[in-house]
Amino acid sequence: MSEEKAFLTAYRAKDYPRPSVAVDLVILTIVDAQLRVLLVKRKEHPFMGQWALPGGFVRVGEGPIEQGEDLDEAAKRELKEETGLDPERVYLEQLYTFGKAGRDPRLRVITVAYYALVRPDLAPFVKAGGDASDVEWFDVVAVPKLKLGFDHDEIVEMSLQRIRGKLEYTNIAFDLVPATFTIPELRHVHGVVLGKPMDPGNFRRSFNRWLEEGRLELAPGKRITTSKPAAVYRFKRARD
Amino acid sequence: MSEEKAFLTAYRAKDYPRPSVAVDLVILTIVDAQLRVLLVKRKEHPFMGQWALPGGFVRVGEGPIEQGEDLDEAAKRELKEETGLDPERVYLEQLYTFGKAGRDPRLRVITVAYYALVRPDLAPFVKAGGDASDVEWFDVVAVPKLKLGFDHDEIVEMSLQRIRGKLEYTNIAFDLVPATFTIPELRHVHGVVLGKPMDPGNFRRSFNRWLEEGRLELAPGKRITTSKPAAVYRFKRARD
DNA sequence: TAAATAGTGTCTATGAGACATTATGTA
């Protein structure tokens, strides 16, 4: 045991250059019937003045005991810092790690990308959209035109692929809809994410399956509309 | 000690502490009708004497121009070093990044895990299996009993999940089979990966679909067996 | 010819896609 301790101390001597490790976030929500991603305008070089994903460096401790924050913690912290939202109320998942040499012209940065799904009723609380704001929700279809800094176009694109794939076999769509929702509303979310409208009848069939499986339940109330109001449902899960 | 303290202070001044970044490999193949993973016995602390995944640190350059190797390059290099195989002949894909604080007791290490699929006809060329070897192919079902070092159990488990999921909608099974193969052979690969035998008739039906889609083609020759020999196929792809 | 395995065919259940039809609320 003392042998191991000695080794640990000696280990510090042989050290190689290390990269900086960052966490970048693809924060998505639906505003005005469009899938949108939160971008920040860079105030420093490189890519000054261009839009980019929010993110920051992972806080790393000095020694073997205090090693700093977990990657997931770092992602939650960044999410909180950038949006002010409670990370526990937002779906957050690691996406992929981007580590090409030269992707940051300053120094070697390896970035672990996460994507987050923000329920649209929480989106207004995000400090974005002001007049001279440097934080804004952009329609994802507009992203290619924006010429994001770094390789962030690629990161956004990959997260879209991911959520499109997961839409069918997971619950993630419910993280893009308010706490209560109607069938047409949820159908619209699917349509917006997939980029094509869903058939009302077929979608309802899937919806009824989820209902039978107990993933959903009828909620009290109805939607106020200009014609026939739709029934309101809620997701059935331990959710505070 | 004061010398070190001075160094650390100076270091902190110009930058934040950085983690070491490693690449760990889940190298899989099929030997003797079992899905196996390549493990190495650790010769140093921590976890000395225990089995663990092969891996190593990413080579990072010092300055903004020479930033070192890409993550994918690092994975290929490690694969080559550990197996002697040509990385271009092996399927290699990034899996997930593991970055919990404390997962390496020495210092903060963030590891980007990759998994590799080695065709079984190439597996014998891997320098493993010798008498006093510290490199060995283990049946994946035995992994939990081995008590791997670090969080490597978790990494192996996640890669199994990944390839099981990808088995249905991708071509990855063809990377676990020799250049030419029979239907029963490929069926067996699916069965071994999924952990349950596949129905011959139903599997053949899927196989015929792939054939019609042009992903496969009949190859000359037949398999030598003790009964009726099976027809031999090959994967249709630019492959050298 | 017997044994063994390759290969074929069938029945059923499930789910997706397209699309027609009915029901129910508001203005």
Place this chain on the structure above:
DNA sequence: TACATAATGTCTCATAGACACTATTTA
């Protein structure tokens, strides 16, 4: 009542699972 949209129903096709059956090669 007219209109808009919610909600239901139907037809077809593709695929998965279970399983019975036939064909072909070797020993």
